[in-house]
Amino acid sequence: MLNDRLEGLGAGPFQRLATLLADVRPAVNRPSFDLAIGEPRHAYPEFVGALINDNRHLYGRYPSALGTPEYRSACADWLTNRFRLPTGMIAADRHIVPLNGTREGLFLLALAVVPSRKAAGTPLVLLPNPFYHPYAGAAFAAGGEPRYLPAVERNGFLPDFGTLNEADLARTVLVYLCSPANPQGSAADVNYLTRLVELARAHDFVLAIDECYSEIYTERAPSGALEACARLGGSLKNVLVFHSLSKRSSVPGLRCGFVAGDPDLLKSFVALRHYACAQIPLPIFAAGTALWRDEAHVETNRALYRAKFDAAERILSNRFGYRRPAGSFFLWLDVVDGEKAALRLWRDGGVRVIPGGYLSRPVDGENPGQRYIRVALVDDLEKTEAALGALQRTL
């Protein structure tokens, strides 16, 4: 790599998986299943195509960095209804910035907010461990020092910020938290989120709360960080939440999401986006607006996932530490050695999964994902049942 800041990054999880399985061919005459990538494969609403087509003349115009007023209003209204926020707490024109999917926003945020020094030290960026890999890329690219906080069984698969000392908190500039979490499916409740918001304000660091799985749940709707802000009086200071249509509406290729929160942080973020980013095409905004305003397809989507978790429960029962996640479409299965299991599953069962250790980093000689595999339940019910049957038999 040319930029020495990126030297600590190494290969990404899917590059590592491709290397692991490069020379392995699944047994012939067996269907193969890809449960590795978290790409939703349910049908998305018909109106998406129709709206893009109806608005195709807008491909002739440059979109603005702030999108359309209609899109931002749809996002603000959705947040207000979904998280039962006081009317007016989220203003479309001050608190919402559209994104080309949340991945780019999560990455770019670090470049906008990580200073060169804090409290006479290198700035710390806190990440859960395991984590969604762009958080680490962002921390390195921005010149921060990543600190990986274990999110493991003993702490309910959520990082324990109470373990940080004052010196570390003084150096902290940015915290990434994914809730519901990829890969473990754990969800922070409003008490946890409230304590975290208070901590961020006490030590003046930014919270980037990645809530892109908030709509994929089978029982209770997970809480969001804006509920914690409402509970603390409604200020959005230090808090940004990221939401995406990719999982909620099964349109990962649409590239449409948003970030909401602290207007001062959003100002710096937008200033950088004016230099750095491609904007979302206007016809996409038309479809995105309609998607945020429609809940019927989201309920249908949830019902499909619910049926697959029911099937997983039936097929795996309580093997491999099976838990129904509070949110997301992943199983996080304890198979003792995730890499070995992934190899065997592909070779003997034709099932592709990602070793948990590829989604986490060793800290003090211990990799908290090493025992696990992540299984994405993104296909239809029939294919998922067949894949889980093959997985169960192979392991």
Ligand SMILES: Cc1ncc(COP(=O)(O)O)c(C=O)c1O
């Ligand atoms: C935890 C998490 N955050 C963010 C994203 C990014 O999604 P998108 O860029 O499609 O909004 C993903 C996608 O896989 C994810 O798993």
